[in-house]
Amino acid sequence: MIDTRFSFAFYILTVMLLIVSFFRSREKTVRALKKAVKMFFSILPQFVSVLVIMGVLLAIVSRETVKTVIGTNSGMTGMIISGIVGAVALIPALIAFPVAAELLGNGAGLAQVAVFISTLTTVGIVTLPLEMKYFGKKIPLLRNACFFLASFFVAAVVRLVLA
Numbered sequence: 001m002i003d004t005r006f007s008f009a010f011y012i013l014t015v016m017l018l019i020v021s022f023f024r025s026r027e028k029t030v031r032a033l034k035k036a037v038k039m040f041f042s043i044l045p046q047f048v049s050v051l052v053i054m055g056v057l058l059a060i061v062s063r064e065t066v067k068t069v070i071g072t073n074s075g076m077t078g079m080i081i082s083g084i085v086g087a088v089a090l091i092p093a094l095i096a097f098p099v100a101a102e103l104l105g106n107g108a109g110l111a112q113v114a115v116f117i118s119t120l121t122t123v124g125i126v127t128l129p130l131e132m133k134y135f136g137k138k139i140p141l142l143r144n145a146c147f148f149l150a151s152f153f154v155a156a157v158v159r160l161v162l163a
Helices: 005-025 026-060 061-071 071-088 093-105 109-120 128-135 138-162
Strands: none
Touching: 026 093, 026 128, 061 071, 061 109, 071 109, 071 138, 093 109, 109 138, 128 138
C-alpha cells in the first residue's frame, strides 16, 4: 500500500501550488475552487452509493471469499473474473480507486485489481449497444476485445513494478 507520508507530501504540494495560484490570479483560483466544489458535490451521490454497495457486499462476502475468488493465489481465473466484473460494472473511474483500495484491503490480489480497474475504465459491456448504434458492430466489439486483452498486459506490468 502507499505510505501515508507519500499522500501527506501530495497534500502539502497541492496546498503550496494553490497558494501560488492564488497569488498569481485570485479570480481564476476562486473560480477554479468553486468549480471543484461543484464537481465534488455532483459526484458525491454516486461516490456514496457505490461505497455503500461495496460496504454491504464486503460485509456479506467474507475476506476469505475475496481471497479465494480474486486473491493473489486465484491466478488467471481470478483475473478473468475481475476483468468480467470490471467490464460489466458501470462505475465512474474516480470511484473505482477507493473500491480497488477496499478490495486490496480485503485480500484481493494486485494483478486482479489491476485487471478490474483497467477493464472498468476501458471496456464497456453495458454501453456496448449505444456504441454499436453510432459506430456499427465491428469497431465497438474490436475496441472492447482489444482493451479487455490489454488489461491483462497492464496487470503484468503492475505486478512487475509493484510486487
